[in-house]
Amino acid sequence: MYSSTVMDHFHAPRNVGDLPDADGVGNAGNPISGNTIALHLKIADGTVTDAKFRTFGCAASIAASSMVTEWVIGRTADEAASIENDTIAEALGGLPPTKMHCSAMAADGVRAAIKDYRSRHGTVRKD
Amino acid sequence: MYSSTVMDHFHAPRNVGDLPDADGVGNAGNPISGNTIALHLKIADGTVTDAKFRTFGCAASIAASSMVTEWVIGRTADEAASIENDTIAEALGGLPPTKMHCSAMAADGVRAAIKDYRSRHGTVRKD
């Protein structure tokens, strides 16, 4: 069902937690009846320097959350904001069709965190 | 499916054939699309002295025909005429429900042969 990369990130997720002094926080998912992610980013000079997540969800959601923290660290805010939905799925070695929404949720978390960062720092763009 | 008595009478039917000088001939069954019996009886002093049959039909029909010839020999015409439909089935050690019509056909053959005998000998009764 899942690739070994998914299983690895699920079993030993990277960057679980919160960043109390986060520069951007992104919440995504369905808090009533589905998976949710809270993604915390530290951003310095327009580049993501740290990321942590908390996710309630299935194995794919946790793995995608873990993977997205690894992916985002070191990228510029612009790069991060333009993340594609399937970037994470590909990095995970693929996801079953019914689980693609999990990688989408992780990507949504990144976009929301960058938006939050920009709004706090007065750099919101029209998008 | 069949009792061993049925199988015995089917495999080695008694009294197959015709009686060219029969005193009564009974035909029964469905000549268009089903089983048929032609039963020939010799009757002396009101008692059946010989019986032969020809039957086109399934194993149960052949066994019932064979059995009915054994049953009828030695009986009076009156006894024969009052044969019950399930007499033969019982003598055969039972028949499957879907095969009860085979013993009924053999009994019909007996009744028809007695009727034929009586009509030839002017002893037809109201029945």
Place this chain on the structure above:
Amino acid sequence: MDSTPFPETALPMASTYLDHNATTPVRSEVFDAMEPFFRDRFGNASSIHRFGQDARAAVEEARAQVAGLVNARPGEIYFTSGGTESDNLAIKGTACARKADGRHIITTNIEHSAVMNSCAFLEREGFEVTYLLVDENGRIDPGQVEDALTDRTILVSIMHSNNEIGTVQPVGEIGGIVRARGVCFHTDAVQSAGKLAVDVEAMGADLLSLSGHKIYGPKGVGAIYIRKGVEIEPTAHGGHHENDVRSGTENTVGIVGMGMAAELAAEERESEFRHLSEMRDALEARIRVEIEGVRVNGHPQRRLPGTLNVSFPGAEGESLIMSLDLAGIAVSTGSACTSGAIEPSHVLLALGRDPRTALGSVRFSFGRDNTMGDVDYVMSRLPGIVSRLREVSAASAGQVPV
């Protein structure tokens, strides 16, 4: 006189089984493939833990094997409980899904009872069914189909090969005509698999039925091919199994067995065709020479390789079968008869046989374990049995009792 049931349930020592169109034994490769799934690999294919994932992988492998047999994609194969369910699903599933488009169905007068009685059910529910009449060899002319199609026709169901007489229909031509009109085409290929090429593309089939136990796989499992994009209403609703086409916990053992049987059937089809044809042709030739007044039913050439249906006027079918059975030879009257009541076969009547001739018919159907020795053995017993029964009925002397 006692009434001990006879025959005993023990099988006779030596048996010549010539009833492969009724069912086949599970071949050992198939049994070996199935065995682990009873106890060790017993998971529910819908469970997420590894017992489930293991079963899922096996089911998907079997799907690919069955797809290979009929030149389909794995995603177009759905497992069912057998040929009967596949036929029901194809016909009633299409009727239910497309009833808004029209309520007219076309089929033939020699279909298997699963198709025939599904159509009869739909007639009771207000559908109109056209039963095309076959010719004296059991064939449909594609022109008949063309003529019968109307604007309200939603489905044409015509079997690839007939279980009783073996006649093979020109389904490729028929499929072309039907699909050109945007109508759904179903063919029952239950008897063809493993004996003839079955290719959903060449046949132009939208729906195609298969059964496990006719190809040395297990009973209780079958498959239906549903062309991508063709919609049918499920007949079994439930847990959305089989891509929501057929619910019910997957019969992993049966599915794995059917998969293996399908793979082997595809591999061995050509050699099997030769083997079966040779035995059938030899039996047919000897019966024609050694028994008087016989009539062979079905198309002389366009016929399943191992099937031989013969009428022996003057001898009745069940009596023939019982007599042959006592001699250790297993054959049937055509379709396995479940009611026990004797009725002339609707297929033989469709060929124009009179009812009594139809009643006196036997189907010999060869299989992979038969040999020419079986032909010899049958011919050592059959002529005597036929003449004994003709003697009992006196038909041989022209004295058929009336």
Place this chain on the structure above:
Amino acid sequence: MDSTPFPETALPMASTYLDHNATTPVRSEVFDAMEPFFRDRFGNASSIHRFGQDARAAVEEARAQVAGLVNARPGEIYFTSGGTESDNLAIKGTACARKADGRHIITTNIEHSAVMNSCAFLEREGFEVTYLLVDENGRIDPGQVEDALTDRTILVSIMHSNNEIGTVQPVGEIGGIVRARGVCFHTDAVQSAGKLAVDVEAMGADLLSLSGHKIYGPKGVGAIYIRKGVEIEPTAHGGHHENDVRSGTENTVGIVGMGMAAELAAEERESEFRHLSEMRDALEARIRVEIEGVRVNGHPQRRLPGTLNVSFPGAEGESLIMSLDLAGIAVSTGSACTSGAIEPSHVLLALGRDPRTALGSVRFSFGRDNTMGDVDYVMSRLPGIVSRLREVSAASAGQVPV
């Protein structure tokens, strides 16, 4: 990073299987009973020769065995392809046969998807369905049924015991009320067989569903009890098998296996009840003590002996199952999930659980091969897994992300 599929199809060395409500392995007595029917005794039960008669005798013996399990007469038992088909046949077969009398059906909001989706299908076809609401333990009050019955009601379908939470319904009382009104009463006893007394007379059932693979028999076979005199329209039309209730060549192997499984289930029911209860109660007690904030779902007493459904708020179900699976423990979220999509269980929502709590629930279901050692093993891993997943979601710290 590679994308080798994981987990591998090979099963782990040591496994603790606690998913018996999803499916059970075939027990060895059952396998031994089935084995001869694959190759030696392979006849078609509808054939008249002795291969057929031999198969017929075996099928009828199995029918008597299943009848014995539910206190029915053999002639009231019909074999199907599984519990799903039995449920479909009961519901759609009754609806079709009795639609002239009315088009109203009563069921509950916690039925198995086979019942639920058969009812949903009938709603699309113009029937009206009342879904009775269970209480917080999953029980129906017989008075609810009484109140819902109308002059147009033709069928009441209420499961005996629930597959997810194990709650047992008062079907005896319900059956009495329903049959007194001349309405047909169906109960799904798929999960009850072998664990609870199942008696069609005591239940007042007209129709009752069973499945082979839940009682250590094979998958792909089930049975339906149909009280003598109750008429239903078949869902599989064809060669008039099973007294014209369910056509399709009899799955002799499966039927023989189901028969043997039924006989053993009846024999061992009481000791099995004790064995399963003991393990379930021990696990329940330890979970309540050793893991914080759990909630047990289902009726505390009126519940299947081996079933334990627990919500672990803050941990998500699939993650729990995957983590347990990596530890060699096989459990499920309730109903085996076929779509792969995550949706809160309709049964847990029916009890009033909020969707997130429902999503964080696990069903442990014990079987005959489990031991107290399995309870210990689960408790050596489960607390750590729950707290790790709560840590990932932060719910344990009250920081559920929104």
